Amino acid sequence: MAADTGPPPGGTARRGDPGPGEEIGAGGRPLVFFGGKGGVGKTTLAAATALALADRGLRTLVISTDPAHSLGDALETRLGDAPRRVAENLWAAEPDADAAVRRRVKQVTDDAYAALPREIMPAVQRHLDHAAAGPGMAESALNDLLVDTMERVPGEWDRLVVDSAPTGHLLKMLHMPALLTPWLQGLARQREKAVDADRFAAGMVGGSAEPEPDPLLEKLRARRQRLERAARRLREDAAVHLVLLPRRMVLAETDRAAEELAEAGFHLGPVVLNQVPESPDAAVVEAVRSRFGDRGIRCCRLRDEEPTGAERLRRIAPEPL
Amino acid sequence: MTGRWEQLRSAWRRIEEFHEEWFASRWRHVLRREARTQQDTLRAMVLLQTLGVEDPAAYETLDLIPYMVADLHEWHQRMGRETFGDEGVCC
Structure with missing residues (x-):
């Protein structure tokens, strides 16, 4: 698709926003997320963007947070749990x-072995195994890993590119810290009050119980702080790029996702209009332009061959619409 | 003289016992009960999860589980039962 349609409307430039022709992720925001409906090409764009950033000399880590990984397929290499160097300045992990x-x-x-009586350990183990098999555990664990990784960027890496799951999953993941914070605050407050009242009873009228440090409360506090820090970073240091195809249904869902993401406090970077055919539906392109023009739009034209592997990924150069 | 001191001392002891019985122990009791009520609430929040109420914070609150089991264990022993619950609940 030729970039002959004039400069995209600007007006919302902020720290880290790519300029009209600038590459995605090259600005100041170190965390780059790709979101959008399933099958729109998030993984391919994440891989291509990460490669482009690495080629510019930025130490870049690209990770997939979709439990059904396909990042390794996009990069045509086998990836594992730990980040592996896959090209100059580029690391990747699934x-x-x-x-x-x-x-x-x-x-x-x-931790329980160190703090609690031995005789309850078999029961503890059973309850933990039961809880670990519960719904949403794997997703939460990936979120946890993402929080860990975010704390290493900037630092070990200059940029973190995240190949996200479909829109719903992405929204949930981005909402999670906010969702958890009041929960943990509630738990911590309960526990604080219970411990306080106990101490008060012991202290005021000369009871026998000595105040003890509360390891559980400390742990809960630490996790809450960690999630708050992560939520802050997601709002301040991350840009979400929604990927869409020039189709009405995809546009409608992307529109909803954009609204919800923005409402949650996330910064939306330019959207990527992917797989644009030679003669796209002009009405849809116009709708995309009027909806997302102020954020910037990058176009990738439809290709005959599937762009996998560094060589082909480098040829994907999103152009301003 | 000594007998008088003795009387005074035992009177004071009685007053102290009275105070302990009627005031301090009641306060202690009420406060302890308050502490237990709040811990019960926490327990309920966590155990809801085992009843199948989906909890978005389950992963983050895994740390609570060993303490809940320890709490349950302490409670059933306090109640004078060596074992508690069905197979696998506690011991």
Whole structure:
């Protein structure tokens, strides 16, 4: 698709926003997310963007947070749980959600062994295994891994590119810290009050119980702080790029996703209009322009061959609409 | 003289016992009960999860589980039962 349609309307430039012709992720925001409906090409664009950033000399890590990974297929290489160097300045990983859940359960079990009576450990183990098999655990574990990784960028890496799951999953993932914060605050407050009242009873009228440090409360506080930090970073340091195809149904869903993401407080970078055919539906292109023009639009034309592997990925150069 | 001191002392002890019985222990009791009520609430929040109420925070609150089991264990022992619940609930 030729870039002969004039400069995109500007007007909402902020720190880290790519200029009209600038590459996605090259600005100041170190966390770059790709979102959108399933099958629109998020993984391919994440891989291509990461490669382009690495080629510019930015140390870049690209990870997939979709439990059904396909990032390795896009890069035509085998990826694992730990980041692996796949090109100059480029690292990639497909985090293993089940392994992350197992690690977390092991950590909780080890902490319990150190703090609680031995005779209850078999029961503890059973309850933990039961909880670990519950719904949403793998997804939460991936979210947890993402939080860990975010804390290493900038630092170990200059840019983190995240190949996200479909829109619903992305929204949920981005909402999670906010969703959890009041929960943990509630739990912490309950626990604080209970401990306070106990201490008060013991202290005021000379009871026997000595105030003890509360390891559980400390742990809950630490997790809450960690999630708050992550939520702050997602709002301040991340740009979400929604990927869409020039089709009415995809546009409608992207529109909803954009609204919800913006409402949640996330910064939306330019959208990527992917797989644009030689003669696209002009009405849809016009609708995309009027809806997303102020954020910037990048176009990728439809190709005959599937763009996998570094060579072909480098040829994807999103152009301003 | 000594007998008088003795009387005074035992009177004070009685007053102290009275105070302990009628005031301090009641306060302690009420406060402890308040502490237990709040812990019960917390327990309920966590155990709801085991009853199948989906909890978006389940992953983050995994740390609570060992403490809940320990709490349950302490409680059933306090109640004078060596074992508690069906197979696998506690011990």
